[in-house]
Amino acid sequence: MTASTATTADTFRPALHYAARNTWLNDPNGLIHHGGLYHLYYQNNPVDNVWGNMSWGHATSADLLAWTEHPVAIACDEEEDIFSGSIVFDRHNTSAFGTESQAPLVAVYTSAFKAGSTHHGVQAQSLAYSLDGGYTWTKHAGNPVLDRGSAEFRDPKVFRYDGDAGSYWVMVAVEAKDFMVVLYKSEDLKDWELLSSFGPANATGGVWECPDLFPLPVDGDPENLKWVLVVNLNPGGPNHGSAGQYFIGDFDGTTFTSSTTVTEGLQDPARLGEYQWLDWGRDYYAAVSFSDAPDNRRLMIGWMNNWQYANEIPTSPWRSPMSLVREVSLRTVDGTLRLAQHVAEDPASVSGLAPSFTLEAAAISNEMVVLDGAAGSVQRIDLTFTPGTAAEFGLVVRGDGTQGTRIGIQPAQGRIFVDRRDSGLTDFHESFASIDSAPLLAIDGSYQLSVYVDHCSVEVFAQGGLVTVTELIFPSTTSTGVALYASGGTATVGSLNLTRWS
Ligand code: FRU
16 A cells, blocks of 8 residues: 555645644544654554554644654554554653653553464553654564453553552553453563452443543642542433543542432433533543643644544545644533643744734624634634524634635523534535534623634633534635624623634
C-alpha cells in the first residue's frame, strides 16, 4: 500500500485542529508535556488513510493549536500492532531505561499480537523508551510486561500516585468486553501487581476502551480533591456509536469508589441520559488527559470521529481530526459534581484576533435572521439566549439558505441539539445524517454557548462547558452564513461576539 493521494480538493482540512498530513489517525496516545512542548502521539496508519498497521504517529505543539507532524514514533511490525497507551516521564529512572543524569520517557502501550508472534491473539501491555525527548523510541526487550492471557486487555494509562498509600506507578486499563477497568501498581514500570477492578457500571452498551483516572480540585479548592474515572465505550453512547462516560469518586491508592454510579452491572438502556458524558455529540472519542501539563492543568483531547462511520468520512488524503484541547475542572451545580470543560488555549488570543462581529442584544420572533457581516468558515461564536415564548431557538452555522448546521435549544424539553441532516455531505454513511441532543437547563434564566466552527466540525460548549456537543460536518466551501432563529414565538439574544479566522 502507498499513502493515498488526494482525489478531491482538501477543503475539509481543519484550520484549528490537528490532522495528519496524508494518513489515518484515531485515538490520542502518550499525551505529555515535556521539554517545553506538548507531545501528541496517536493511533496512526503510516501508509494509508483507513484503519490498519497501527503505529504511534507523533506531533508536537507549543500552544496546543499549531502542531508539527514528526516521523512515526513507534511502528508496528510482523509480530504486533501498537495499540493505544500512555507516556510517563520517569524522572527518577525507576525503569533503569535511562541513567541518573538522563531520565527516560517511557511509553506503555498495548501489543496487539499478530500471527507472527508466539503471543498471537493476545493483547498485553508493553514498554518502549526514549532518551531524546520523545522523538525516537526503543522497544523493551522484555515485552510484554503485563499479560493476562486476554484477547481484550488494552489501553493502559499510567500515572504517578503520591498519596496516603505511598508513591508508585498506577496503571488503569480495560478488559474491554467485560466492561471492566483494571488497576495495577508498579515500582519500576516492569513488574505489575493487581490492585482492584471497577465495573460493569452505568453505560455498557459497547466495549470499554481508553480509560483515564485523575484527581481534580472541587470548585478550585486544592484541599478538596475528587477523582475522575474516564471510560470510553463503543458503541453505546448517548446519541449512538462511540462516546466517553465518566465517574466521580475517590481513589485510595488501591480502589476507585464511584459516587456517581446509577446502575451497577449491565446498563438499563432507559437510563442512558442519566449517566455523565464527556461529550454528547457523535464525534468525541477515546479522550484522555495529558501527563505533566504545566500549572497542574488537566488537559484532554479526543479523537473527533465515531467508529460508526470513521473509515468513510469524505476527507482526503488524511482521515480524522483531533478535537480542540480542553481543560477540565469539577464544579458543584445544584449540589451535584459535574465536569466543566473549556478550550484550553483560546485560539483567538493566540492568533491575536479581536471579534470581527458583535451584536448587543436582539429580539427574534418566529424568524430566521441571517447576520450580515458574520459569514465565515472558521469561527468562534460566543452568545447568550434568554427564552421568550419560542418553543425552540438557536443558531445556524455554515449555512447558505438550504445547507446549514442547526444548534437549537428547546427550553420546555430541557435540551440542546445539533442537527446536521442538512450540514453538507452526509450520504457517505447511513448513520451520519443525525440530530444529536443533550439535556440542558437554563442557569439564572438563560443559556450561554461558545461554539467553535472549523472546516469539518462544530464543537458546542454550553453553560460554561457543563454540556458539550462535538460533531463532524462536511459543508460546501460556500456555506459560510451565520443566522439566529426562533420558532413558534420569541427569544432574546444577549451579547454575541464572533471571531473569524476565514
Ligand atoms: C479505541 C481503540 C482502542 C485500541 C485502538 C486500536 O478507538 O479501539 O481500544 O487500542 O483503538 O486502534
